[in-house]
Every structure is written in structure tokens, then in C-alpha cells.
Amino acid sequence: MELVDYDSQIPNNVELANDERLKRALEQWHPGYLNWWNQMGPSGFADSEVYLRTATGVDPKGWAQFQYVRMPEYRWGIFLAPGDPDRLIGFGEHAGEPVWQEVPGEYRAMLRRLLVVQGDTEPASVEQQRYLGATAPSLYDLRNLFQVNVEEGRHLWAMVYLLQRYFGRDGREEAEALLNRRSGDEDRPRMLGAFNEDTPDWLSFFMFTFFTDRDGKYQLEALAQSGFDPLARTTRFMLTEEAHHMFVGESGIGRVIEATVSAMSSAGIEDPYDTDTIRALGVIDLPTLQRYLNFHFSVSLDLFGAEGSSNAANAFAAGLKGRFNEHKIADDHQLVGATYPVLRLDGTKIITRDEPALTVLNARLRDDYANDCANGVKRWNKAIEKSGIQFQLTLPHLGFHRRVGEFGAKPVDPAGNVVPESTFDQVTASHLPSAADRAFINSLMLPVYDRGSYARWIAAPKVAIDNKPGDFEFVRLHA
């Protein structure tokens, strides 16, 4: 077996070099991980040098080290945010007790499940995005894709660390299984729906990083509240990296909008629905953006699960998973007698009903998420507004195009109207990307690998990464 110099190859702050048991477990897992990366990670580009950020510590200096790296040689590390020795459990039945440094026996199964579900999403998105490198709109975007990919890889390491360090044989088996499931595979799919969808093009990628990675932010933040301290510290550090992924999405769509409105203005086109003329300019018409948005927002909402959930209630009561920003909420953190307004389908009407807050935690997390999405959309709209073009992007209603929960397979249109079953399929289809939309987007997906050049359908970034100019050689393709 290949010996690994753990301190240099696997930057960590968990004293890996001194933990024989963990070292052995990782030695077993590491070759499988590299195998998985080579098989399922970015297709091609293994020899390219990518200007990547590597975390080598959690202190301000170690956080973001930028260097040219070949991806298979990326140093995936294991980091926990600094701990607070006096930290107390912030919610649930154990509120006020010191946080746990080891897994409490009674919650072992529940905690393992939380880790596995979170862990499963990390390699899944790498798999979904593996062919995008072939059609990157610029070296800058190519670099951002790879940064997202290596960091999702690191997030898998983070979850595997917790499984192997705290869950013995079960944990090791789960860690193996994380490498064996495959996004979109019929026999052994990834655990959550959105992570089995295709990410076939860059517009989907930007939508995915904006909407689906944002689900990650909310899940991780809720786990960062955990009474199981190693989980809280692990996810807190992951959140900082997750922010970059959302940046890629938000600025990516922002740049698409900028390219569209500026091409429309130059050509003197005011009508955003003049699709053929706009598409002929080689940019993406705003209504198509809206349909992609509808799709990605709705499938991301499904990731929050059913509104009412006893699992979520149990995890909260146990002190394992809190609410978003639990530590900033001023209440009893027990939810005794508290209610929360939830959207419910009542015949042909959608109503708001107050329900016991503990039972509808998923709905609350989903609502927090949707508000965050709305703020991002608002910023995109500012750019459209400035151009004078009469069009606004909107989030569809929470009930539109859902497969999970209260609105699963229910005939709700994007405005939140319940429509007759007979017209439902047609209504849904008209608000989601059509085959023609996808074919058009696909026709734009031609790689632009010249330094400082950007595909016509996307504007150059205002600020590139690490303060580099837009014409920096972010990826050396043939190093």
C-alpha cells in the first residue's frame, strides 16, 4: 500500500498524524477516493494546471492559498473551525448542557444518517458536472468549475472524516458506500433527487450553484448548530467554502444577464419576448432564463423534504440539527407550544395554517432558503432594470413543479394557482425549459479557452478571483 505523508498531503487540524486508527481507515479509503476522482471527477484536464485555492489551515493566513495545481494532486484536507471549550448545546432537550465531543449512544443512528445524507450530495455534484469542462465559456469559468469540484471533494472528506473517526466499522462502510453510488445511476443512485438530475450545460451549472448549493448552505448552517461539536465545527468551516459556490452561481447568472441586456441594447431590441431575434445575437433570452430558474428552484425545494417531518423534529429535540441561525433566534429554543405558518393545499386553494413549530422545521428552513433566493433574484433584476428592458425574473410559487411534500405532483402553477388537472401538464411544461430551449442552450456550449476571451453569451467578471485580471491564465490547459 502506498504510504501517505499525512501532514503534507492531507493538510489537517485534527492531528491526523497522531491518530493511528483514523490513519489506517483513511489509508484504506484514500485509494478508492482517488479512483473515484479519476473515474467520476472532471473528465479530461488531469494534466492541466489550475489556479486553485487550497485551504491549509483555518487561521486567516491558511484559509485561501492560491496556486497552480493539477487536480489529481489537489491537497484535500480535513479542517474543523476553531472550537470553543465552553460551548453549550443551544437547543432541544439538552439545551444548556456542554456540547458532545463523542457521539451520544442514543443518537448514533440518527447522526450517522444525517452525515450520510449530507455526505452523499458532495460527490454527487462532482459527478453531475464532470463533462462541463469541455464547453467552458472561459478559462476563468473553467477554473471556477474546478474550484467547486475540488471543494465538493473536500466536503466529502469532511463527512468521511466524521464517519471514520466516530462511527467505527459502520462509519467505514458508509464511507465506502459514498464512493460507490453514482449520480443518475438506475441501480445505485445518489440519495436525493436533485443530485440525480443532469447538469448538461453551463446555464444549468450556474443555476445549480445558485439554487442547489444554497440548499447546502442552509443544511450546513443548521448542522453547524449541532450539539455534536465535531459536526458543528466541520460544517462551519465547510460553509465558508460553500459561499464560493454560490458566488459562482450568482455572478454567473448575473454575467449572463449582463451579456443579454447589453446585446439587446446594442441591437435596439426592447421586447424581451422577441426570442428569435435575441437568440440570433448569440445570447440567452430572459424568458429562457426564467424557465431554467423555475426548474432549478423547484427541484432544490424538494431537497428540504416534506413540510411536516418527525425526523427533523427528533433531530432538533436531540440537539443534533438546529434551525438556520439558531443562535440568533430569540425564543426558548425548545419550541414548546410554538407554532409556525405553513402553506397547505385545501381543496383548490392554497392556505396558510399555523402548525406546531417542532413538526414543521423543514418548512421553516425551506422558507428561510426561499427568502435568500429571492434576495439574489432581486439583485439580478436590478441589472435588467438598469438596462430599461421591461422584464423581471421571479421565483415560482413554492408549490410549483414539486415532487416532495405537500405539493408533490399537485397542479400548482408558478403564480400559486391550483389549475385543473387536465391542463396541468401543459401549464407545467410551458414554464420549464423545453426541448427547443435546451437545444438552443446546447448550441451555445462551445469552449472558449483563449486567455481573456469570454463566450458571447456571458460577460467578463467585474472582479476575478484572487484579485486577478480577467485575462489571467486561470487554467494552463496543456502544462
Place this chain on the structure above:
Amino acid sequence: MITTTGLLRQHLIDPEVCIRCNTCEETCPINAITHNDDNYVVDPDICASCGDCLGPCPTGAIDSWRIVTTPHSIADQLTWELLPEDTDENHESAVQTDDEVQALLEVAHQGAPRAVAPKTASVPHLNVATRHSPIIATVMGNYRITDPHSDSDVHHLVLDLGSHAFPILEGQSVGVLPPPAPDATRPVLRLYSVSSPRDGERPGHNNLALTVKRVMDDGSGAPGLVSNYLCDLVKGDQIALVGPFGDTFLMPTDPMSNLIMICTGTGSAPFRAMTEFHRRHLPSGPGKLLLFFGARTRSELPYFGPLMKLDRALIDIELCLSREHDVPVRHVQDGLRDRAADVLELIEQDATHIYLCGVKGMESSVRGVLTESIPDWPTREAQLLREGRLHIETY
């Protein structure tokens, strides 16, 4: 409210670039960052410019600064859709606020006044700590690194930066502010090249190292004020630092790049930092390191022991000793002449960067050798300068 009669460098967040991810607010150790539904903003009354938030920001929006006389209030910032204009007038004034640092750097860079940073250098942070708000570092160690019997007393100082973010790149300098003399009108400031790499003397511990030679005679017969102050510090002492300074004498981050480093005495400090970066992060290159190191004797050569222990696959070292009894007299220019063929071969490659650091006198003799041994050196020198591949810092 901060009251200032002069100019203030205000920390702001670019609302056009920010994605409101909350990372900065989460990171700030003193809760100087807040937000509403629209914007994330920095409270000028609280922000201590520690820089902790800079690295984690995914967008770069956090790295926005304006020179102002009256700080922009939080209430104003919360309504912004754009950052206010950055006027040239302010920048000119800002430079004047630390004309002494500027003057020191200009003198040090006289040999290559129009140098630009290497293309793949990381972007340096500058002036994170100013005279108005220097950071206080703690001495963790102060060791003499030349032979106790030699005349040359050179010290290796390790400074702990506590919780302050003070991001330094290899080749940058810091300013040291010794305690003011009772009759001084303006505090003294001296620049020192940092001799540890970006991740510190000890990674993960937020520290840096300086290499300081004790000056026995500052030209007027008196001992050097700041160098003696530094060499006499003991563990636990606190010192005030400003900076970082320097945005051109920097290292390329490309692993393919070759570095030719030419130095005498404590001019080795930036090269120790660069070499250490390569040792830690790029041990197998593929770029080459070639060091020309001049000193009178082995015992006067800072870091002689550790330097000799470095793997020859990592760095090719050409020692040039001028007063050692068992080897011929050689200065750095002699070393360069002896290795002219190797130097030429490297210079022919676009990935090669040349650095000179040391006493002013070496510059002309080094240039003399290069002119005689490298065809068409003057043209080449101009080109190297333009391409960010030649850097000279002398004192």
C-alpha cells in the same frame, strides 16, 4: 465616531460584487460587519482593519477601500448600489500620509524603478496596519544565527501576530516602529524584509520571521537605533509593526518558474522566504532555484547550517566567500561569472525570474558580470523588467 483630522483608509464592501453570503459577518472577530436585506456593511467605528475577513470572502467584494476624511456611515452604506467613486486625489494624499515608507521603498528599488510584479504573483495586501493603528506582535524567539565568534551579529526574530490578520507574501517588507525617544518629533520607522513564507515561520500559528543585522556603527559612530532595539528584544516583548509594504518584489506562484536569487548578508531574508515556500509546497519543482549567496566567511553567513542541509534537488547554492582561509576569494559577481552558462540557459526561459537583494554596492558589479556574460544584456534587462522578471532591492 472616529474623529480624524487627516485621512482615513476606510474598509468597505462592494455591493455590486457581494453575494450576501454572511461569511464576513461570521468571520469578523469584533462584530464590525452587519447587514440589512440589501447590503453587508462595515462599521467604521468598530473595524480595526485586521483583515481576518479578506481571505474567506468568496467574491473579493470585501477587499474595497476608500481614502476619506469623513468615514461613510453605516446608514449610507446600507443604501448603496455602487461603491462611491475612488478619486485619484485621495490616492495622492494617501501616499503622502506615509511618505517616509514611500521614500524608503524608492531608494531600495532604485536599481529597478519600473519593476512590475511577476505575472503569477499573488496579489499582495498593503498597509493593513498603519502608523495610526499598528499591530502589536509578541516576540516568540530571538536567536543569533551567525557564529558567536564572528563579528557579524545577525538575529532571527520570530513574531507572533496573535489574532491579527497580517497577510504577507514572500518578498514583502514590514515596518518596525520602535518606542519613540523622549525628544523625537516623529516616530522612527525601519523596513525589514520578511524571511518567512506566506504561511508563517510555523504554519498555522500566524507568525512571521525577520532577519536583522545588528548595526554597530550607523555611519555617525553611534550604534543603529532600530537594529539594536530588535536584536535586544527577548521572548514575550511586544513590538509595533506596520505594513505590509511592497507590491513588485514578489515571487511567482507558478511551479514551473525558476528563481535566480542573488544576495549578500541579510539580503537573504526574502530568499529564505521564497525557498521555504518551495520546500514546503513545491518540493519537487519542477521550477529550479539557483541561489548566489555572498558573505565574508561561513560563520558570518546567516542561516548557514539550515541552508546547507537543504536538499540539492530543491535548490542549487553557489556560496561566494571572500575571506575564508580554505577557499579562493569570491564575491557574488565571481560566482555568477563561474555559472554564466547556467544563468544564460535559465534566462533564455520565459519562466525564469531574477532577484537581487543586498547592499547597494553589489548591484553594479552584478550588472557588470551580466553585461559581459549575457548577450545583449541591456535590452534583455529592459525586457525582463517589463515582464516582471527582474527585481532589485538594495540598501
